[in-house]
Amino acid sequence: MELQGCPVGRRSTKPGGKARPVPSSEVLAIAESPGSPRLRRALTFVGGCYVVAMFLEGVQPWLHRYLPQSLVFFCQISALFPRAASHSIEYRAQGYTCSDKVIEIDVRPFFPIHADDKESRFERAMFFYRNDKTVMEALEAYVMREYNRAEPDKIAGVSFMSLRLPIPPPGTTFPRYERKALVDYPSERRKVWYFTPHDTVALRCRSGGL
């Protein structure tokens, strides 16, 4: 650490008390950042560019057109909750068994990080990638693998869906949030985003190896 003595007339503090003026004859001990003055100036410039980029990206995302995504990614830290929620949204999974049953799959044991809230990896995967076939197929393979590992009645396909739950009118009372089974919600609240085609389910069941 580099220390620099600096006689200035300005304010400093003493512990447990209010800021006090420092006589101009008093020498402040200033800790310099590491590196040469040129490096420090460069870092100051980079820091300035970062806060400006962070600001611009929060107001209107457009920097990805000009900067690498991996840099812009770290600028996307503001602008949380800019919109009103139209519904409370949860994501759920169903499985298609080889015994011709459709069952709800509780995916929480397969995604133990924040299993009970919307920071769960399943919820996040559905939030970000519900329209991405590659990711949905990978998610399908993972859910099938984990489910079939323990259950005797194997599944050969899945459907992933969102539940769109209405928000009560402002000022009204409502019950505490709780996770209910899929069958407790009317079908019109469900929106299926991905499902395994029936032919594929039948083929997997015939070929075995689940």
Next chain:
Amino acid sequence: MNEGAEARISGYEPQPVERIEFIRVLAPLAILGFLSSRFVHVAHWLTGVGFVTPDLGKHDYRQPLYIPPIPVWLAVVVAATTVVSGVATSLGYRTRVASGVFAALLAYLALADRLEAFTVNKLGTVVAIALFAAPSGARYGVDAFIREKRATESRRPTHVTWGNVRFFQVLVMLMYFSSGIAKMRGDWLTSSNVIWSHLHDSYQTGLTHWLAVSVPAAGWTFFQYATLIYEGGAPLWYGMRKTRLPALVVGLGMHGAIGLMFGPVIWFSLLMSVLVLGSFAPVAWLSRFLESAWKLTGAGAGEASSPSP
């Protein structure tokens, strides 16, 4: 411009070292608190044991960089090293190396997996880099304690150069300001029920539910516009000396409410509170906190934070 002339320009003068030290002590703990629930299940995060987003193979904002899963043993090493480097940064022990390692690992963890990348670990990466580039650990912490023991005549620094502190101050102000603008461009001016609409999902805590059924609808609308005024006017509120302290109280109140009402968001609230306090709280508050912690180490008893001649 010579150094003296530059220092006379408002904003370029040295800043109290307490601001950097306060952030250095507490920000890593808030970040580690956020990561702790992920580290407990690290195999389900960074390795093929859990679900891993496949390589999208295209330019996609959801996957800025594809990093393949790592072996379980390596994930455990990454988690342990992140915790150790974060705690070392907080304690001010080998601060330069610790904060550098901490920053590098936070960047990796944020980029490795979009599913676990939240504001806390993206902002946390930036905070850690800034601490690495600053003379953090210069006055309080283990490094300073060792330096003082070795050389009793040495002076502990009282100030840092302006850029180290101004970075955090401008970061906080512009973060709020851009959030305020984004909210105005969103629904916050056209709908009076934005906050109310976010009280009903799995983030809901017992306190959230109790408040939601107790506070009249107009109360939520009031909170909504108070938040908007606070965030949209942040450069003004924090830029003017007279409004700085009230803004600090409002900001801490807002983050406190968010942390208590939105479950896992508490770590974001704590990190923001640390940044707001470190950037804008009266130096005497920060000094009192840091001196108390410093005295616990048995060092610097009775020493004032103003420089020894």
